[in-house]
Amino acid sequence: MQLTNRFRSHSFMAALAVTLFSALVTAVVLWKGTDGEGWKQTIRSDAKGYYGYLQALFIRNDLGHEPDAWEYIHHTPTGTLNKYFCGTSVMMAPWFLIGHDQALGDPKVPHDGLSVYEQKAISIGGWVYLLLGLLALRALLLRMGVSERVVAWTLVSMGLGSTLLQYAAVQAGWSHVYSFCTISALLLVMHKLATGARAAWVVAAAALLGLIVLIRPVNGLVLLALPVVAGSATWPLLQRLFRHPWMLLLAVITGAAVVFLQPLLWHAQTGNWFEWGYRSEGFHWDRPEVMNVLFSWRRGLFLWTPLLLLPALCAFLLLRRDRVRGVAVLAYWAINLYVISSWWIWYYGSGFGSRVFIDHYPVLFIPMALVLHRASVRTWLAARLFILLCIALHLAQFTQYHQGILDRESMDREKYQHTFLRFGSERAERVGGIDQGPPFHPKGMRTVLQEATDLEERPSRYWQHGHIVWDDRAYSGRRVCVFNDTIEFGTMFRAPVGSLPSGQELYLEASVMRYEEKAGDSFNTLGVVTITKGDSATFYYSFRINPVPGDRDAHWRRLFFRLPLPALKPDEEVAFYLWNQELRSRLLMDDLFVRVQAVNPY
Numbered sequence: 019m020q021l022t023n024r025f026r027s028h029s030f031m032a033a034l035a036v037t038l039f040s041a042l043v044t045a046v047v048l049w050k051g052t053d054g055e056g057w058k059q060t061i062r063s064d065a066k067g068y069y070g071y072l073q074a075l076f077i078r079n080d081l082g083h084e085p086d087a088w089e090y091i092h093h094t095p096t097g098t099l100n101k102y103f104c105g106t107s108v109m110m111a112p113w114f115l116i117g118h119d120q121a122l123g124d125p126k127v128p129h130d131g132l133s134v135y136e137q138k139a140i141s142i143g144g145w146v147y148l149l150l151g152l153l154a155l156r157a158l159l160l161r162m163g164v165s166e167r168v169v170a171w172t173l174v175s176m177g178l179g180s181t182l183l184q185y186a187a188v189q190a191g192w193s194h195v196y197s198f199c200t201i202s203a204l205l206l207v208m209h210k211l212a213t214g215a216r217a218a219w220v221v222a223a224a225a226l227l228g229l230i231v232l233i234r235p236v237n238g239l240v241l242l243a244l245p246v247v248a249g250s251a252t253w254p255l256l257q258r259l260f261r262h263p264w265m266l267l268l269a270v271i272t273g274a275a276v277v278f279l280q281p282l283l284w285h286a287q288t289g290n291w292f293e294w295g296y297r298s299e300g301f302h303w304d305r306p307e308v309m310n311v312l313f314s315w316r317r318g319l320f321l322w323t324p325l326l327l328l329p330a331l332c333a334f335l336l337l338r339r340d341r342v343r344g345v346a347v348l349a350y351w352a353i354n355l356y357v358i359s360s361w362w363i364w365y366y367g368s369g370f371g372s373r374v375f376i377d378h379y380p381v382l383f384i385p386m387a388l389v390l391h392r393a394s395v396r397t398w399l400a401a402r403l404f405i406l407l408c409i410a411l412h413l414a415q416f417t418q419y420h421q422g423i424l425d426r427e428s429m430d431r432e433k434y435q436h437t438f439l440r441f442g443s444e445r446a447e448r449v450g451g452i453d454q455g456p457p458f459h460p461k462g463m464r465t466v467l468q469e470a471t472d473l474e475e476r477p478s479r480y481w482q483h484g485h486i487v488w489d490d491r492a493y494s495g496r497r498v499c500v501f502n503d504t505i506e507f508g509t510m511f512r513a514p515v516g517s518l519p520s521g522q523e524l525y526l527e528a529s530v531m532r533y534e535e536k537a538g539d540s541f542n543t544l545g546v547v548t549i550t551k552g553d554s555a556t557f558y559y560s561f562r563i564n565p566v567p568g569d570r571d572a573h574w575r576r577l578f579f580r581l582p583l584p585a586l587k588p589d590e591e592v593a594f595y596l597w598n599q600e601l602r603s604r605l606l607m608d609d610l611f612v613r614v615q616a617v618n619p620y
Contacts (some may be wrong), residue, residue: 027166028166028167028169028170029156029159029160029166029169029170029173030153030156031170032152032156032169032170032171032173032174032177033149033152033153033156033173033177034149035174036148036152036173036174036176036177036178037145037148037149037152037177039177039178039183040144040145040148040177040183040186040187041145041187043183043187043188044141044144044145044187044188044190047187047188047420048060048141048187048188049138049141057134057137057138057141058132058137060137060138060140060141060190060191061132061137061140061191062191063089063192063367064089064090064102064191064192064193065189065191065192066087066089066090067087067089067090067100067101067102068102068104068106068107068110068191068192068193069107069110069114069131069140069191070084070087070090070091070100070102071100071102071104071107071283072107072110072111072114072131073130073131074100076114076115076118076131077118077129077130077131081283081286081287082097082098082286082287082288083097083098084098084100089101090102090295092295092297094288094293096288096289096290097287097288097289098287098288099284099287099288099293099295100283100287100295101295101296101297102295103232103233103234103235103280103295104232104279104280104283105193105196105229105230105231105232105233105234106192106193106196106233108229108232108233108279109143109147109196109199109200109229109233110140110143110191110196112143113139113140113142113143113146114131114136114139114140116139117133117135117136117137117138117139117140118131118135118136120135120139121133121135121136140190140191141187141190143190144186144187144190144195145186145187145190147186147195147196147198147199148177148182148186148195148198148199150199150202150203151195151198151199151200151201151202151203151380152173152176152177152202154199154202154203154205154206154380155172155173155202155205155206155380155383156169156173157206158202158205158206158209158247158380158384159172159384159387161206161209161210161213162209162247162384162387162388163391164387164388164391165391168387168390168391169387171390171402171405172383172386172387172390174405174409175325175328175405175408175409176325176379176383178409178412178413179323179325179405179408179409179412180323180325180326180371180376180379180412181322181323181370181371181372181373181375181376182194182195182198182376182379183412183416184369184370184371184373184416184419185373185376186198188420189369192373193233193234193377194373194374194376194377195376196233197230197233197234197237197376197377198376198377198379198380200226200229200230200233201230201237201240201377201378201380201381202380203226204223204226204227204230204240205240205243205247205380205381205384207219207222207223207226208223208243208244208247208248209247209248211223211248211255211259212247212248212249212251212252212255213251217258217259217262217265218265220259220262220265220266220269221265221268221269221272223269224269224270224272224273225272225273225276227240227241227273228272228273228274228275228276228277229276231273231276231277232276232277232279232280234377236357237377239350239353239354239357240378240381242346242349242350242353242354243346243347243350243381244346245342245343245345245346246343246346246347246350246381246384246385247384249340249342249343250340250342252342298457298458298523299362299363299458300362300458300460301357301360301361301362302360302361302362302460303360305360306356306359306360306364307359307360307364308355308356308359310359310364310365311355311358311359311364311365311372312355314365315429315430315431315433315434316365316428316429316430317365317366317369317371317372317429318372319371319372319375321434322370322371322372322415323371323372323375323408323412324408324411324412325405325408325409325412326375326382328386328401328404328405328408329382329383329385329386330351330382332385332386332388332389332390333347333348333351333382333385334348335385335389336385336388336389339388339389339392340388343384343385343388344385347381347382347384347385350378350381350382351382354378358374358375362455362457362458362459363455363458364455365455367427368426368427369426370415370416370419370424370426414439414441417441418437418440418441421441421442421443421445421446422446422447423437423440423441423445423446423448423449424437424449425449425450425451427452427454428451428452428453428454430453430565432565432566433449433451433565433566436449436566437449448541448562448566448567449562449565449566449567450561450562450563450564450565450566451561451562451563451564451565451577451578451579452545452559452561452579452580452581453578453579453580454580454581454582455580455582456525456580456582456615456617457523457524457525457582457617458523458617459617459618459620460620461618461619461620462618463525463615463616463617463618464615464616464618465613465614465615466518466519466524466614466615466616467480467513467517467518467612467613467614468611468612468613468614469481469511469611469612470609470610470611470612471483471509471609471610471611472494472495472497472608472609473486473492473495473497473498473499473509473608473609473610474495474496474497475497480511480512480513480517480612481509481510481511481512481610482509482510482511482512483499483509484499484505484507484508484509484510485499485500485501485505485508486498486499486500486509487500489606491533491606492606492608493531493533493574493608493609494608494609495608497608498533498606498607498608499606499607499608500606500607501540501543501596501598501603501604501605501606501607502598502601502603502604503601503602503604504601505598505601506597506598506601507595507596507597507598508595508596508598508607509595509596509607509610510593510594510595511528511593511594511595511610511612512591512592512593513591513592513593513614514591515588515589515590515591516588517591518586518591518592518614518616519586519616520585520586520587520588520590521585521586522585522586522616522617522619523582523583523584523585523616523617524582524583524584524585524586524592524614524615524616524617525580525581525582525583525614525615525616525617526547526579526580526581526582526583526592526594526612526613526614527578527579527580527612527613527614527615528545528578528579528580528594528610528611528612528613529576529577529578529579529610529611530563530576530577530596530607530608530609530610530611531574531575531576531577531607531608531609531610532563532564532574532575532576532577532605532606532607533572533573533574533575533605533606533607533608534568534571534572534573534604534605535571535572535604536568536571536572536604537567537568537569537570537571537573538564538567538568539568539603539604539605540563540564540603540604540605541562541564541567541568541602541603542562542598542599542600542602542603543562543563543564543596543597543598543599543603543605544560544561544562544563544596544597544599545560545561545562545563545579545594545595545596545597546558546559546560546593546594546595546596546597547559547560547581547583547592547593547594548592548593549583549584549586549590549591549592550590550591550593551587551589551590552589556587556590557583557584559581560597561579563577563579563596564577565577574608583614592614594612
């Protein structure tokens with residue numbers, strides 16, 4: 019009867035409801051997609067690297083000799099190296115094997131690991147890890163004395179009001195739902211130890227910690243959460259553990275054995291016991307982007323997941339009731355925020371919201387649950403209202419993101435205001451521009467090529483002029499470049515072979531003055547950046563030049579574009595130009611500028 023009541027509890031039903039909702043989102047948003055084959059997007063981007071271990075080990079048997087894959091393969095003198103750590107692959111493996119077994123029984127599907135069976139199995143695994151993580155966090159909060167209703171609201175708010183939904187339902191191939199699950203489980207084991215469980219539980223904690231590090235090494239900082247979970251029992255717990263040195267030694271060996279799986283894979287790939295897959299990536303410890311990480315329009319935590327304001331506020335409020343836990347959770351916020359914001363690409367690439375904080379939700383939401391458990395009736399009502407509003411906003415923006423209304427890469431204030439709570443397929447893919455951060459440059463960058471042109475008759479070394487006419491509307495001088503229903507291409511920037519250094523990552527910054535007689539006339543114009551070798555392109559990137567569809571008639575506007583470029587080979591050249599796609603745009607262009615910077619050696 020007690021077990022039945024436990025499964026009927028509000029908090030258990032909340033965890034189950036969140037998981038079922040995530041499964042529904044997977045089926046509708048991911049699996050169905052626009053053509054019924056959206057499931058093919060399960061393994062893409064970062065997920066390709068994690069999944070690459072499984073394909074190499076269980077299908078192709080070519081670990082260390084893998085085919086080219088720019089997303090994650092590095093070529094070394096002694097073999098190919100997978101960029102990523104293998105913990106996510108370990109968590110995926112059971113579901114991959116189940117799906118692959120089904121695929122082998124169907125002669126109509128490919129047996130390369132990318133059939134509908136394997137990719138859908140990965141999604142199902144994401145649901146399971148989400149449910150296990152929620153149940154572990156539920157058990158932890160109940161053990162800490164939090165009431166059923168507060169635990170239920172905490173789980174629902176986390177599952178529906180944060181980016182956990184995106185990375186459990188749509189992007190289960192990424193590492194975050196696995197980190198969420200394992201960290202939740204570790205916190206539960208920590209609390210068991212702090213409340214008198216046998217010292218042998220420290221071995222289970224060590225195994226979980228090893229897996230957490232194997233998924234994402236920097237998440238080893240979760241050890242800082244011990245005082246958040248144990249509170250005033252932290253020091254007595256440590257004293258008790260040190261009275262069992264052999265158990266501690268066994269725990270260290272267990273955790274090390276789990277982590278050692280990665281050196282084994284490195285050795286199998288390259289013959290070296292230690293490798294660093296994140297080449298050309300790293301931390302800028304001297305210039306963390308704290309304010310951008312928290313508040314920026316691009317991917318700011320509190321802007322895109324305002325629900326996190328409540329756990330942050332409760333971290334301070336907890337100081338008044340439990341100083342040990344309050345200080346510990348604020349330290350946890352501060353240290354992890356510093357590490358997160360020091361990563362060279364502080365917004366962590368394209369995506370929805372600040373995904374990197376998902377790993378830390380189990381820790382960050384504990385103060386919220388503890389504070390709301392003792393809240394007054396008025397405060398509890400206000401908190402629930404705030405949670406509901408945050409869930410509504412999050413689900414609205416989640417819908418916009420998957421309708422293509424939001425810019426997946428370069429959101430800014432103008433685009434946010436233009437798209438705020440606007441829906442409909444007619445608004446999809448209408449914002450543009452590109453403003454990506456520079457490549458990793460611990461020793462700075464230097465300008466290697468720079469040139470501007472005002473389209474007058476002065477000679478230009480790198481600009482090849484398009485259809486130039488005299489026009490009184492010119493921004494400067496008398497000459498402008500024209501695009502209309504007969505002119506497809508205009509003035510082009512071209513850095514020929516030898517004009518840029520090879521072997522160094524580059525950063526291209528460009529700007530143009532653009533004139534529209536009628537707002538929106540240049541909507542279909544694309545900016546294009548290419549790297550070519552002879553007649554073939556080795557790199558191609560295109561984007562709408564207008565940040566938003568149109569601002570006002572008869573208006574000159576300066577447009578800026580920023581884009582990192584891969585290191586050139588000695589026989590490659592770079593070009594930047596505008597393309598009047600389908601000859602549907604009408605605009606004038608003047609005063610063009612390009613600067614190319616190279617990363618200094620490090």
